[in-house]
Amino acid sequence: MEKRTWLRRLHRPLGMLGGALLAMAAISAAAAQEPTAEEQVADLISALNAAWLLVAGSLVFFMQAGFAMLTGGFVRSKNTANILMKNMIDACVGGLLFWAIGYGLAYGTSDSANGFIGWGSFFFNDYAGFAGWFFQYAFAAAAATIVAGSLAERLKFSAYLIYTVVISGFIYPVVVHWAWDVNGWMSAFNEDPFLASGYIDFAGSGVVHMVGGWAGLVGAALLGPRLGKYGPGKQVNAIPGHNISIASLGMFILWFGWYGFNPGSTLALTGGAYELAAKVAVNTTLAACAGGVAAILYSRILTTRYDPGLLINGVLAGLVGITAGCATVDPWAAVVIGAIASLVMYGAILLLDAVKIDDPVGAFPVHGAGGLWGVLAVGLFSSETGLTQANYSDPSKYGLLLGGGFEQFAAQLIGAAAIIAWVVVTAFILFFAIKVTIGLRVSAEEEEKGLDLFEHGLDSYPDFGPTGPGIFSPGS
Template structure:
C-alpha cells in the first residue's frame, strides 16, 4: 500500500518522540539509583545500587515475556480486566509503533519495582528482590495498566464503555505506577518490620540519615528531568492507542503538561521545606527533595487536563499529604527509609482525587475526544463537572489498593515465612555490603571501619 509523504513524515516524527520519551523515562532509573544510594547508610550503598540495577534487568525480562501482553495485548481472549495471555509483542495496539511503544511502556514498568525497593531498603535479602521484582513487573503492575491504559480497559477514559460515563483519568500514572509501587512497598515494610535501631526501647524514633546528600540532590534533578518524558511523553499512549484522535490540540497540550508538572513539583517542594522548618526547627535539603517528588507524583494523573493554577493547588496539598503521612508513620513505628509508601502511595492517591476535582472540561475533551465536535463528558467536581469523574477516580484508588494488597501482601508474607525476605540482625548491623556483597562501596569507609565491622560480624556468626 502506498504511503503519502506527509504520513511518512508524521509517523517518523511520532516514532522519534515516542523513543525520546522512553529514553527520558529510562533515565529516571539513574535518578532512583542516586536518590536511594544517598538516602541509605554507607554500609548499604553497594546493595542499594545493585538492587536498582536488578530492578531494571529483571523487569526487562518479565515485562517482555509476560507484562506487556497482560497490559496491552488484544485478541479474542482479551477483556476489560486482563489482556491477552500470549507472549509480548503479540497483537500490539499499532503495528506502526510496536517496538517503540513497547520500550516506552517497559520504562514505566521497571520504575514501579524501584519505588517498592526503597520501602524495604537496608534489611532485605537480595534473593527476595529477584522474586518480587519479577512478579510485580510481570503481572501485578501490567494488570492495572490494562485497566486504565488499554483501549478496552474497564477504567479507560476513552473506551467504548465508560465507567460512570467518564472513565478514570490517570494520564501518566499517579495510580497505575506510583500508587501500585507505594502500596507494594507498604506491605513489604510492614511485614519486614523496622530496621534494627530505628526505634528505641520506648518506641521513640532514632534518626538514621542517609550518608550522601549530594547523591540525593543529583537523583532528584535526574528524576525531574526524566519526568518530562513521564508526563508530557504520555501523549504517546493516545498516539498509539487512538491515532485518529491525535491532532494539533494534543500537541499544544504537551507544553502545558510540562508546565503543570513543574509548578506542582516546585510548589510541593517549597511548602515541604517551610512546613518541615516549622516542625523540626531547621532547613533540610532532603525535605525539599522529597517534597518536589511528591508534587510530581500527584500531578502525574491530571497533568494534561488541569490549568497551571490548579497544579499549584495540587502541589500544596501533596506536600501536606506527605508531611502528614510521615508524622503518622513515626507514631505507628512504620519504617520506610525512602518514604516511598508515603510519597508515591499517599501523593499518588491524592493526585487521582485532585484530578476528579479540578479537571477542566475543555482539556478533558481535547485529550480524550480530540476532533469530535459537540461531545460532553464529566470533568472536575469543583468546576461544575458532576460526580462522574470523581467517582471513577475513587474507584481506581480503592481498586488498586485492593489488587496490590491481595497480590503483593501474600507474596511478601510467603517470602517472610520461607525466611528469604529479611536478613538477620547480625548482618543488618554489619551492613549488607560486607555481609552479602563482599565489601563496601567506598574504599575509605572500608579501610577505616570495614575490618572492625566485618570482624564483629564474624564473631557474632561464630557465637550463633
C-alpha cells in the same frame, strides 16, 4: 519471397513498438512504486510520533539513575551497593519480564482479552509497535524500583529478586490493563466508560506510583523496622542517609525524567498533541516547584529548621501528585495540587512513624500517598477545557470543585480503591509467601554490619568503611 520480405520490413517497427511498450511499462511501474504526497506525509507523521516515544521513553528510563542516586543517598554508606544493585536489577528483570508476559497481560489484544486481564502478544510475538513497547517498559521498571526504597537496609537480596519478578510480570501489568487498555474495565479509553469519562490517570499517579508505593508499604509492614529506628513508646530515632548530595542529584534526574513521563504520555506530537504536551510540561514544572516550596515552609514551621530531605521529597511528591491530572487541569490547579501533595507526603511520614512502619526513603509517603492524592485531584480540579483538549469522552463531567458534579470524582475514587485493593492483597500474598519460605529479612548481624559486605562481598567506600585496616571484614 514477397511474404518473407514483408515480414522483414515489419520486424523493425514492431521491435520499436515493443521496446516503447516495455519502456512505458517500466516507467509506469516505477511511478506506481513512488510514494504519493499523502503517503509521504503519513510516513513522516509516523516517524515523528515514533521518535517522540523513543525520546520520551529514554527520559523515563533515565529515571532509573535518579532512583539509584536518590535511594543511594538516603541509605547509610554500608548499604549503598545493595540498594544500587536493586535498582540495576529492576531495569534488567523488568525488561525481560515485560517482554515475556507483562506487555501481553497489559495490552494483549487477542480474543481472550477481557476487562480484567489482557492476553496475547507474549514475548512480543506480533512484532508491532516497538516504540510503544519501549515506552511502556520504562514505566514498568519504574513501578518496581519504587518498592526498593521502602524495604531498604534490611531485605535479603534473594527475596528482592523474587518480588521484582512478580511485580513487573503480573501485579503491575494487570493494573495497566484495567486503566490504560481499551478493554480495561475502568479505562478512560474503553468505548463505554463506567462513569463519566472513566478512570482518568493520564501518566500514572495511580497505575505506576500507587502500585509501587502501596506494594512497598505492605512489604515494609511485614519486614519490620530497621534496628534502632523506634524506641519505647512513641520514640522515633532519625537514621540519616549518608550522602545528601547524591540524593539531591537523584531528585533532579527524576525531575528531568518526568518530562518524558508526563509529556510523553500524549504518545504523539502530531494532530495538535504537541500543544497538549507543552501544557503538560508546564503543569509538571509548576507542581514540582509548589511541592518544593511547600516543603520548605512547613519544615520550618513544624521542625524549626529547613530540612533538605523534606525538600527533596516535597518536589517528588508534587511531581507524583500532578502525574494523573497533568493534561486535564489548568496551571493554577497544578500549583495547588503540587503544594497539597507535599503536605500529604509529610502527613504520611508522621502516620507511618505513629504505627512504626519504617520506610527509609519515604517511598510510600511520596508515591503511595502522593499518588492517591493525584488520582483524586483529577476528580476535583479537572476543567472542562482540559478534558476536551485531552480528548476524554465526557468533558461535561469535570472537576467537582469547579462545578462539574460528583461523577468524575466517583470514578477516581472507585479506580483508586480498586488499585489499592489489588496491590495490597497480591503484595501481601507475595511478601508473606517469601517470608515463610526463604525469609525476607537479613540477620541482625548482617543488618548491623552492612548488607554490602554480606550480600555482595564489597564495600562501597573501602577507604572509610568496614573493610578498612583493623576493622571488621567478613570471616574475621
